[in-house]
Amino acid sequence: MADEVIIYTDGACSGNPGPGGYGVVLISGSHRKELSGGFRLTTNNRMELLAAIVALEALKRNGTVVRLHTDSQYLVNAVNKGWLFTWEIKRFAKKKNPDLWIRFLEVYRRHHVTFRWVKGHNNDPENERCDILAVTAAKGPDLQEDLGYIPDNEGTGLI
Secondary structure, eight states, rough: OTTTTEEEEEEEEEESSSSEEEEEEETTTTEEEEEEEEEEEHHHHHHHHHHHHHHHHTTTTTOOEEEEEEEHHHHHHHHHHHHHHHHHHHTTOOSSOOHHHHHHHHTTTEEEEEEEOOOTTOOOHHHHHHHHHHHHHHHHHHHOOTTTTTOOTTTSSOO
């Protein structure tokens, strides 16, 4: 399909919580774009989710048909099994990362997104590239502050 955009995403965290990063590869026909960013203190799930958000926000036209590949079962299951929409109805009560889920839903609803889970570290070239981008970003010299990350008493990021 000519108008379809293929996206690969990955998140990484050294420690959980710890320094983290995300990596994105967007492919549309012969065009390719890579995106990444790193944070001083965050979690792996936040980076997995942020990777998908950043990728979808990078799309220039609303209504784009997207096939998003990720090794994050957290993300794929939340959407494909409908959990996310129940969390939304309940205003994300007792759920982690509500700030990112709200941001995700806003951009997700602008497009026609199909999620594909890929096994991580299984020689998928684009998934491996995203992993390199995410890990490299997490080790960067100018890491951002993840303003939405709020550690709980056990350091799991549960708000």
